[in-house]
Amino acid sequence: MYNFFFYAVPEHFPFLLQGALVTVELSLISMLLGTLLGFFLAVGRLSARRTLRWPLDAFVEVVRDTPLIVQLLLIYFSLPEAGIVLSAFWAGIAGLTLNLAAYLSEVFRAAIVAVDKGQREAAISLGMSPVAVYCRVIIPQAALASLPTLGGYFIALLKDCSLVSFISVNELLRHATIVISDTFDSMDTYIMVAIIYFMMSFVSARIIRYIELWLTPSNRRATISVPLTMDKEGAR
Secondary structure, eight states, X not given: OHHIIIIIHHHHHHHHHHHHHHHHHHHHHHHHHHHHHHHHHHHHHTOSOHHHHHHHHHHHHHHHTSOHHHHHHIIIIIGGGGTOOOOHHHHHHHHXXXXXXXXXXXXXXXXXXXXXXXXXXXXXXXXXXHHHHIIIIIHHHHHHHHXXXXXXXXXXXXXXXXXXXXXXXXXXXXXXXXXXXXXXXXXXXXXXXXXXXXXXXXXXXXXXXXXXXXXXXXXHHHHHHHHHHHHHHHHO
């Protein structure tokens, strides 16, 4: 225990944090791209056109039914044979994004279908275009309904980023293997890795919870009504 707090942590924790920053970068970029792609996949899969719906359904099934590590290896090692060469970092981004998008498409599809059809019909009767209906009626409600699930997927993504170490991305777990190869101290190193993952996941969960509460309509109305009430009392 003495060596852990007075030697291992001061000596190796900063180096592991450098890897953690790469993990956060991978997670944020993949989450942003995966969310956008997942939404468009969901919209496409709800289309009445079979020629559009079937290829997207097939893509989602293939991605969901194969391991993420296999997808990463295919992107990094097999795509160069077809003339598509990606750096390890961007190969990791591509694999994480495609995998996440396939799962999020189901989340968004369910959230979009859950929006009351009467609201869509009312919006169309008011003269809104289909794009306006999606932007002003469907997307806000679907986004709020899917936010807790998105938060859960983001936390899972933080941990799934450890798989990109297999394609030589210098994220947290790969930094840990470097430390272990130098010190042969696997126990202390993996404990520090677990602590860092816990810290990232815990902070992410709190931020997501705060955003969810802030976006809840009832909470926003309560927040707005407080200063309005104070202004009225001040005017009196």
